[in-house]
Amino acid sequence: MTACADCIALHSDSLYGLALRLVNDETEAEDVVQETFLNAFKAIRNFDGRSSLGTWLFRITYNNALMRLRRSKPYTVEIDQPVYVEGEEIPRQLFDWCCLPEEDFMTAEAQEKIKMGIGRLSEPLRVVFTLRDIEGLSTAEVAEILELTESAVKVRLHRARLALREILSGYFTEWAQERM
């Protein structure tokens, strides 16, 4: 059964990446990946090949992570967390912090800020952003995994990018202004 080992070697890191960004805990994310493969191999006969194996596995991972999130705690909003609702996505921070030297973005502190920034996106935006912009899946694949229309994926992706830009601007504008 080397197919099993090959499949795990090929897909487990990507599935772990999605799970970790959703549940935000390494051990829980490992559990999600384990559940995913156990569920998948149990149901492999039901896999009809209409989607790719990777897409199917992403969908199982997403559902498993979502179930854990709902079991653990209801979604809470941190006090300093900006809330993005319909019609309130107007950019507020418009400072060009891209002028910062590349090495500033490579520091452990900056990397942590970026990770935290992604983590602060609401779950529906975070999952689309992770699959589309980090894992590099197509709009059609993301739509299939999340059972959304392609236009809904595009709308969520755009909102995620606007929200993330706003959060990272909050961090990096200060750094850029200090250097001026």
Add this chain to the structure above:
Amino acid sequence: MTHDQFQTHLSELIDGELSGELQTEMKTHMQTCEDCRVLFVTMQKSIELSREQGTPKLSKAFQRQLTEKVKRAYRLGNRCEG
């Protein structure tokens, strides 16, 4: 072009999904509108920085254990069915 129109099509511009005409219009707009230019470059940079973070890796030991567990569960399932 207004700020709102620019913002609406921003992701499509970044993904290269716009028609030539609209793309040119947005690029021209950025030459005269500093706010929209900043919005474009900072969004593009945010995506780039997130992508560079890459996918976290599972340890090889975890992958090996997982493979064994899945194989065991699969064999057990087949035995039960048979």
